Amino acid sequence: MSFTNPHDPWEVRRPHWERYDDDAIDMPAVATIPREQADPHSLRLRDMIGCDERPLSAEEVRRARHGYYAAISYLDDRVGEVLDALRATGLADDTIVLFTADHGEMLGERGLWYKMSFFDGSARVPLIAAGPGIAPGRHAAPVSQLDLAPTLAELAVVAEEDAAFEGASLAPLLRGSGAGGPAWVAGEYLAEGVRAPSVMLRRGRHKFIRTPGDPDQLYDLDADLLELRNLAADPAHAAVMEEMETEVARRWDLEALNAEVRESQRRRRLVADGLRWGAQTPWDHQPFVDASVQWVRGERAGAEHPSRLRPRGDLPEREGG
Secondary structure (H helix, E strand, C coil), rough: CCCCCCCCCCCCCHHHHHHHHHHHHHCCCCCCCCCCCCCCCHHHHHHHHHCCCCCCCCHHHHHHHHHHHHHHHHHHHHHHHHHHHHEEEEECCCEEEEECCCCCCCCCCHHHCCCCCCHHHHHHHCCEEEEEEECCCCCCCCCHHHHHHHHHHCCCCCCHHHHHCCCCCCHHHHHCCCCCCCCCCCCCEEEHHHHHEEEEEEEEEEEHHHHHHHHCEECCCCCCCCCCCCCCCCCHHHHHHHHHHHHHHHHHHHHHHHHHHHHHHHHHHHHHHHHCCCCCCCCCCCCCHHHCCCCCCCCCCCCCCCCCCCCCCCCCCCCCC
C-alpha cells in the first residue's frame, strides 16, 4: 500500500493537529548555517526555494514542524487500519509487513526544507518489519532500500538465482539469527540542486558524499550526529577517505553517469515540447467522472423510451426530461 502523508503541504485534520501541544514542538537542533559556512549543495537548495530571501519566523518554523508531526499521526492511523484489516481477515499470522518511506524531511534543520539532501534529515527513513518469523528488537546498523528486494525474496523463500539483487538480505537480522545487513549503504541523487551526479556511501559510523565540482564531505556519525564537522580534509581520516574513494570508483563511473543523465534530459526536453500541445494530463491520479453518462437525460429517455412512463394527457414534456 502507498500513502502520500506525511508530505507538504501539511494540511492536516484538526484531531491530528490537536494531538500535539504547540508549545511542546521541538525546534531544529541545528539553526540556519551562515551562508559562508554552508556547503555548496545546501546553498543551491536554499537559493532554489528562496528561503534566505524570506526567512521564516520561529513561530512559522514551529507550526510547520507541528503540521509534519500531525501528518505522521494521520499516517499512523491509516497504517493501523491496514493492520486491523489483516487481523480481522485472519491474515496477520501469515503476512510480513515492511514499513518504509521514500525520503525524510529536513524540517528547518540547517535552514533546509524538503528532501534533496544526503544529510540524515532527508536521507534517513524508517524501516519497520513485523510478521511471522520476525524477532522483536531494534538495530542501529545502517541498511538500504536496495536491501528490501533480497530480504523479501528470502523471507518468501524465493531462490536468489531467480533474480539479480544489488542489496543484501536483511532476513537473518530480522529473524534474530545473525548480524546480516550490507557492508556498504549507497545512494545517488540526480535531481534538483546539483550540477553533476551526487553519490553517498555509508559504512559503519562514516558517511561520505561526493558531488563533482563540490568539496567532498565525510562525517563521523558516532562522534558528530548532527553532521557539523566535515572530516574530508582531516589527515587523521586519510585512510577512511581512501577507502571511500575506492568504493565510489568501484560502484560508479561518475563521468559516464553525468553524460547519461544529460542525454536523458535532452530526449525528455524534446518530449516536453511535444506535450505542450493538445490536452494536458496531470501526473497524479485524478479519477475522471463523466457526468453526461451518470444521469437519465432527455435524449436517452424521451417519451417513447420503453423504460419511461408516458405522461397523462397531451401535455408536452419539458425539454431535457
